Amino acid sequence: MLSERLNNAYNAQIKNELNSAYIYLGMAAYFDSHNLPGFAHWMRAQAEEEMEHGMKFYHFVFERGGNVALAALDEPSVQYESPMAAFKAAYAHEQFISESINHLYRLAEEEHDYASRPLLHWFIEEQVEEEANARGIVEQLEMVAGSKTGIFMLDRQLAKRE
Ligand SMILES: [Fe+2]
Numbered sequence: 436m437l438s439e440r441l442n443n444a445y446n447a448q449i450k451n452e453l454n455s456a457y458i459y460l461g462m463a464a465y466f467d468s469h470n471l472p473g474f475a476h477w478m479r480a481q482a483e484e485e486m487e488h489g490m491k492f493y494h495f496v497f498e499r500g501g502n503v504a505l506a507a508l509d510e511p512s513v514q515y516e517s518p519m520a521a522f523k524a525a526y527a528h529e530q531f532i533s534e535s536i537n538h539l540y541r542l543a544e545e546e547h548d549y550a551s552r553p554l555l556h557w558f559i560e561e562q563v564e565e566e567a568n569a570r571g572i573v574e575q576l577e578m579v580a581g582s583k584t585g586i587f588m589l590d591r592q593l594a595k596r597e
């Protein structure tokens with residue numbers, strides 16, 4: 436059984452993950468509106484992954500005999516100054532999410548909730564990948580330095596994400 440404190444923290448994380456999906460969908464809309472279908476595809480795939488993350492926490496709360504509460508989502512931006520600005524925001528957001536997972540982990544340890552460990556270990560590893568992916572694209576955008584040809588080629592590459 437989850438403690439009330441941990442249950443509340445898991446519910447906050449469900450919101451964080453669904454909010455991430457909404458943020459990435461906003462970024463997808465930005466790229467779609469600028470005729471960059473590869474970037475948009477990458478962001479839509481990212482949004483779907485975040486939905487799955489939210490559902491992992493959702494199922495876990497019920498499995499542990501807790502109660503799910505759903506907070507309102509924040510309105511995401513659908514406009515960015517550049518592809519670089521969007522990906523820098525995505526990277527910063529993933530760093531924020533990593534911190535929220537770390538916070539959950541500390542809380543679960545404080546509450547001696549050892550059943551949380553496997554789930555949170557999965558998310559700790561996932562966040563290493565999430566940060567590396569976003570940072571990797573920021574670095575590639577730095578390489579092309581706003582060149583239209585470079586952005587076009589990167590768009591073709593990001594279209595291949597499964
Ligand atoms: Fe996530």
Ligand SMILES: [Fe+2]
Nearest residue numbers: 455529532565
């Ligand atoms: Fe993420």
